[in-house]
Structure formats: structure tokens, C-alpha cells
Amino acid sequence: MLHMDDLDTPALTVDLDIMEDNIRRLQAYCDAHSIALRPHIKTHKVPAIAHMQRRAGAQGIACQKLGEAEVFAAAGFDDILIPYNIVGRAKLERLARLMHQCHLTVAADSVTTIRGLAWAAAEAEQPLDVIIELEGEIERAGVHTPEEAVALARAIETTPELHYRGVMIYPSDPESAPKLRAFLDALAAAHLPAEMVSGGGTGAAYHSHEVPELTEIRVGTYVYNDWNTVRRGWCTVEQCAQRVICTVVSRPTPDRAIIDGGSKTFSSDGELPMGHILEYPEAAIYHMDEEHGYVDISRCARKPEIGERVRVIPNHACPVSNLHDVIYGLRGDRVETIWPILARGKTQ
């Protein structure tokens, strides 16, 4: 059996025991609180892992882009939420085709998006389920006021090709609950109650019972966890399943080591230090160029030598998955499986 030391570096790996435990733990929480768990596949982009999440009890999946949904529909998923405005003729034609492959729910935050979705549903000759994207705390997309939500819900409800299902928000932590409630109350008062209330976010996940309006949560990062998750106190180092094996390729000074993974391997996402080296917890990755990770080893009692291999927990798991073609599933130090990251690079 292939040993992890046999893998060329940088090598993207997942500790299967830790990942399985992460999947079990959140599913048990959701089951205990009767909240549906809809894993967001953006974190791993691997259908085989989503099948593990489904077998554990997940209800459907979320795919951020149509291109990801196409891959996962082809891999057997039949309940896919796209929490993203689908806009433009090329995408709407793809959406119509995809409606023949699986059950889709799509989010919208404007009448322009609604009109396009209606066109796609007419093309597909079947109704399309639509939810309204509400603006959450991060002020990204989403309708801004309860009045806008009501107007949009009515526009969906009165469009014969569409079926109004409810709402989504991101993130759905307890701090965002008052804003969510204002939206839901307005919709209920207009006789447009939300049957589906989809929340999300790894930080919010274990607080979902504090927002009882939620019928489901979309959560991605929990499957792997990452150094951002640890930094925010949402998990422990021991619960981080994704690691990148790197090689020390240079030791220019006593206090500096260069590893063969930089932003092309890890992305530039997140704060300093950029990830965490398991073998050298005192080391700090203080900068990355595309192919170089700069490591401050001044606080390490023993210093890593050229040729030594180290395992790095990345700052942000999701973009790392998008940068690699395969992920090695490790059982201890053995390679149990090699998964192609089938939905990598689906920017459209």
C-alpha cells in the first residue's frame, strides 16, 4: 500500500478518520435538533465525499456554481440547491438541461434573475423551485429589505413557471437572527410564508438550534476544517482533516526555511500565519509567493532540514481543493484512496 512518504510534494491529503468524524459529528447535531444538513460541496468538490455525507444522513447538497451542479448531478445527486443568481443566456440554457437530470432549487435576489429562471423553466417544460436570497451580515448579494423580499416572493408566486419555496441567508449565526426574523415576519404577513429557510456557515453550524426558524443549513468547511476555523475557535487542531505535504527545499538562513508550496498550492487567502505546520507548531508561514512558502523557524528548538517533509494545515480549505487535481485519502500514514477533484475549476 502506498505510504504518504512516497507521494511527490506538494501533495493534497485528507485524514480519513478525522473527516469521517467531522461528518458524523455535525450530522448527529443536526439529527438531534431536527435540522436538515445540506453539505456545501465547494470545500471538497469530490462526489465520493458528498456520497459519504449523504450516507451519513445529509439531505441534498449545495453547489455554488452551475458547473459544480452539473458534475454532482452526473455523479448521482438528485437534490441540489444553487444559492447563487443564475444570469445570462448561456447559463440559463445549461440550467434548463440540468433540470432534466436532478431536482434543483435556485436562489434569486432580483426580478431580472426571476425572469431568466422562468425562461429556463419554460425551456425545460417543468416548474423550478426558487428561494429568495436575503442579505446577511456580510452584505454580499441578497435582497436588502423585508419589503423587497415580499415583492420578490410575490413576483415568483405569480410566475407560472416558478414555485416559491422560501428563503436563504448567509451566515445564519444567532447574531443574524433578528434580521432573518424581520424578513420572515414580513413574508408571513403577506401570506407568503417560507416553507424552506436555509442557513449556512461553518461558524454558525453548531448554533443552528438557537435560530429555530431554520429548516436546513448549508455547511462546507466542517468536512475538513482549516486553520481559519481553528483561529476562530470553531474546531481544534485535531479536527483538521485537510493537510498538504510539502518539502523543505531551501534553508537560506538559520531562521528561514522555504517550502515547495506557495500561493499556487494554498491560495493567498487568510491572515498570518498562513496555515499551521503540524511537525513544527512554533514555526510561522509568514509569506507566500506562487511556488515558495516562507517559514520563520526562529522559535523552533529543532530546525527543519532541506529535504524534510512537513504537513501543513491550510488557512482556507476551499480554494486549496480548487488548486489540486487529486486528493489523497490517508488512513494513518497509508494512502487508502485517491480521489480526482472532479468539480475543480468550475468557475462558470
Next chain:
Amino acid sequence: MLHMDDLDTPALTVDLDIMEDNIRRLQAYCDAHSIALRPHIKTHKVPAIAHMQRRAGAQGIACQKLGEAEVFAAAGFDDILIPYNIVGRAKLERLARLMHQCHLTVAADSVTTIRGLAWAAAEAEQPLDVIIELEGEIERAGVHTPEEAVALARAIETTPELHYRGVMIYPSDPESAPKLRAFLDALAAAHLPAEMVSGGGTGAAYHSHEVPELTEIRVGTYVYNDWNTVRRGWCTVEQCAQRVICTVVSRPTPDRAIIDGGSKTFSSDGELPMGHILEYPEAAIYHMDEEHGYVDISRCARKPEIGERVRVIPNHACPVSNLHDVIYGLRGDRVETIWPILARGKTQ
């Protein structure tokens, strides 16, 4: 002929007229100053574009990773410099195989790397050209002192499998010249003169004649240019050939637009604003999530509407190439060619 408006978004494109002019301009400068131009292919990762650079007069190419060199050797390139320490058994075996496919020069900054390279050369049963990586201003990899450079040159010179060729430094702007000269003087005094002196950097490129010791320069970004290059005054907006066509998918407030390209399309590299929108020069991309670009349109007289398409000059061209499977070559607004980005994702 396919029109750029027919492309689904986000779509990575290159304006062929601008790129051809960028290639011609730097080659003319290098020819005028008798400096060899060795394009660094990390910016485009497309063999067809490197062939255009070669036809214009470039002498060889630089590939940062062995996996890129494998792709370009297979595409007909016979003079490849890898300015990176190649470390570890798996890579050294690949290096030995690649030595049968093209002429390689490899950089090293340690005796450990030298020993590995000698092993690979013995495997390949042919000598390997080696240059010493000198530490430049950015303090990344590279030998730290002239004494170390002399010791390493001697180690290469006395290794029968290896052929000592000279040195490399990055960047090679005039400010780094005194440091470079100290290295070169020490090597010459030790009867180990550098026959090859390889510099690099898009910012340094047009100043190479101010560092007459340079025999060649490795330059990547000049082929496309990007918003970082404009920001630093190294080129004009009109000289930026790489653009990503995006669609406005949400307009949550009068002053905010969301485009369908975020860090999965552009990377998170660089300062604010994150790139430049050609159609809305007053707009500012102030944040990116993976699939969302947040645009401040408060200063725009006319505001972009949902469904509108815009062209974005990315902050940093190189990671963008690494995030896309194809690039559309535009002649005006027509798609003249579609190039697969064959060396995308070659992290190893």
C-alpha cells in the same frame, strides 16, 4: 466567428493585438541591448504563446516547476531553465527522465540540492548544467553570502556529473546590482566566473541595460501585464492584454454590484482595489469571496445593471492563468483562438 459576448462568464481572455505588441516591445529592447530574453511561462502556462515568444526571438524559457517543464518539453521546447531547487527522490527521477527530452539548466542554493542533482545526472547518464541561486532583495531562497556562493560553485565544479554555468538572482533591478556584483566578484576571484548571469522581474526588465553583468533575463508578466504592473507604473492600462469577462449578477443596493468572478476566478492576490473594470474605471472591486466580486459603484455616473457584462483586468495575471482551463484569444471582439492552459495546476 464566435463573438466575445457569446462566451459564458467568467471567461478568461487575452487581447491578441496587445499581447503581440508586449512580446515585440520587450524583445526589441533585449535585442537592442544584446541581452537574451528567456520568457517565464508561469504567467500564461500556454505552449502556443511561448512559441510566439520564441519566434519573436526569445532564447529558451523558464519553468518554475518540473511539472511545467515536462509540459513545455513535450510541446517542443529544448532549452528550459528551472530556477528552483529540485529536492526529493520522486522529482529527481522525473528530472533524470526529462534530461532525455530537452536541454535543462537547474538552479541550486545548497549542497543537499547539488547532491540530488548529481544523482539525477548519473541516472540520466549525461551532465547537468547548474547555476547558483543568489539571494536577492526579496530574501526568498538563494545563497546568502559571496563566501557561500564560492563554496557552492566549487562543490558543483568538483562534481563530475554537474557543469557549473553561473548564477541567477531575482529581481535584478538596478538597486540589486551592488549585491549581485559582490557575488560575481567573489566568484571571479575564486576562478569560478559566471558564464551565465540570469536576472528577472517584469519591473526590472526595461532597466536590464543598467546592470551590464546580466547575460539574460527571465520575465513573465510582461506578456499580459496586470493591474499590479499598472499600479507600479511599469505599463499603461492599454498594455494589459489579460481580461476576465464577468457578468453583474446582483445589485443589492444603489452603490453595490456583485460580479460572478471572485477569488476562485482571480485569486486573492494583491492590493485594493482588486483589479480594474474597463467599462467602469470609477468602480472599485473592494472584496472577493470565492464566487463573488464586490464592486463599489458609488462613483459611477452610470451604474451597471444585472446581466451586464464587464471586462476586468486582474490584479495578478499569473495565478489567474492557473485557475482556468482555457483562455480565449480575442482579435478585437472576435474569438480567434481557444488555447487550453496545458501547464495549469502543475504544483509539483
